[in-house]
Amino acid sequence: MSALNKNIVALGANSFFTDFSTEMILPLLPIFLDRFLHATKGEIGFIEGVAELGVALLIALSGFYSDRLGKRKGLTVFGYGLSNLIKPFAFFAQSAAMIATIRIADRVGKGIRSAPRDALISHSTPKExxxxxxxxxxxxxxxxxxxxSLSAFGLLYYLGESEASFRTVFALSLIPGVISLIILVLFVTDTPFAPAPISRFRPSALSSPFYWLVGFQSLFSLFAMNYSFMILKASDNGMALAMIPLAYTFYNLILSIFAIPIGKMADKYGKATLLSAVYAAFGLGALAMASGGVLGAWLGFGIYGFFAGGFNALAKAVISDTTPTELKATAYGVYYTAVGVSTFISLVLSGWLWDRYGASLPFFIASLFAITLALLLFLFRKKFELRIKNDIL
Structure with a gap:
């Protein structure tokens, strides 16, 4: 089986256009909520937290159902369809509650598609x-x-930084979203398999490396923050509004450059070793953001890009390596649920801390815990990686 077969390439192209659509909106939403809809940081954190929690719970259900259905593509198409068609409705939003509804619906789509899509990728991929x-x-x-994000920057630069310009960008995000759906429907082939009976799943059916992974990733996510607070902190650090999509582009560019090298190094040196490195990177990025200033924001976005290039990709590779085919979507669902619950707590707490104690404290806390967990994971890497090898054998 070729590493980059038709399914892998088509799913990659689908993801490219979906993220094209999504990232026209995401770097603008926190600013739109803050400046034009006058939401507090606590409200923004709650909106993001509830959205991530919804993803987590739906991924678990979707993964469980996908493993028992014996097919992956139908749920994947439905999830991508919901996300790509609902996001442009931000054009009509007149309140934070309306943005919250759209954001949650978008994440519901992600929750439905993620586990079956990852299982579809895994089923099309050799372990090595x-x-x-x-x-x-x-x-x-x-x-x-x-x-x-470059498109968002270009449009804001051309149209100006008004509320109407933001809404125009939201509406135009529909175009790449529709392209992604066409690719998914026409070029991705399902990979049917013998479905797992309900009685097949029990906690012991998943490997010990899986539970090590879930434990570390959940604990890390309990103290980390997502892109929304990075964007708000960049604004707090003095970065011009129109430059924030460009800084977000820089983050994604670094992510794109390092995603494949991180994966290759993980295949060679061990996934736990590389995961400890991306934990440390997040800690350094958060520290740069907390230090203040526009330079600190740029450094933070760049380092955060390296972190994002490995965090979930390495976790998904571990699950792919150590989980039976008929339980892969269930395993991805359990993983995303655990991480999503931790992320919900983190975002709500970070918003509360920001409103009461200032912008820097959540980032200092995140930096301290990320670096601590990086050291712990590095110390346990041999035991963890030996367990992975034993499970594969």
Whole structure:
């Protein structure tokens, strides 16, 4: 089986155009909420947290159902369809509650599609190149994100920084979203398999490396923050509004450059070792953001790009390596649920801390815990990687 077969390339192209559409909107939403709809940081954190929690819960259900359905593509198409068609409705939003509804619906689509899509990729991928393949998929994600955020920057530069300009960008995001759906429907082939009976799943059916992974990733996510707070902190650091999509493009460009090399190094040196490195990178990026100033924001976005190039891609590669075919979507669902619950807590707490104690404290806390967990994971890497090898054998 070739590492980059038709399914992998088509799913990569689908992700490229989906992220093109998404990233025309995402770097603008926190600013739109803050400046034009007058939402507090706590409200923004709550909106993002609820959206991520919804993803987590739906991924678990979608993954469980996909493993018992014996097919992957139908749920994948439905999830991508919902996300790509709902996001442009931000054009009509008149309140934070309306943005929250659109954002949650978008994430519902992600929750439905993610586990079956990852299982579809996994089923099309040999174990010895799983890090490379998931790195390639992440690279295509980020390349689309670069195109989307550059488009947002160009449109804001041309149209100006008014509320009407933001709404125009939201509406235009429909175009790449429709292209992504066409690619998915016409060029991705399902990979049917013998479905797992309900009685087949029990906690012991998933490997010990899987639970090590879920534990570390969940604990890390409990203290980390997502892109929305990075964008708001960049504004707080004095970065001009029109430059924020460009800085976000820089983040996605770094992500795109490093996604495949991180995957290849993980295949060679061990996924836990590389995961500890991306934890440390997040810690350094958060510290740069907390230091203040526009330079700190640019450094933070760049380092955060390296982190994002490996965080979920490495986790998905570990799950691909160590989980039976008929339980892969279930495993991805369990993983995303655990990380999503932690992310919900993190975002709500970060918004609360920001409103009460200032912008820098959440980033200092995130930096401290990220670097601590990086050291712990590095110390446990041999035991963790030996367990992975034993499970594969």
């Amino acid at each position: 190149v799983s890090g490379f393949v998931f790195g390639f998929h992440k690279m295509m994600d980020s390349a689309g994100a670069v195109a989307g």
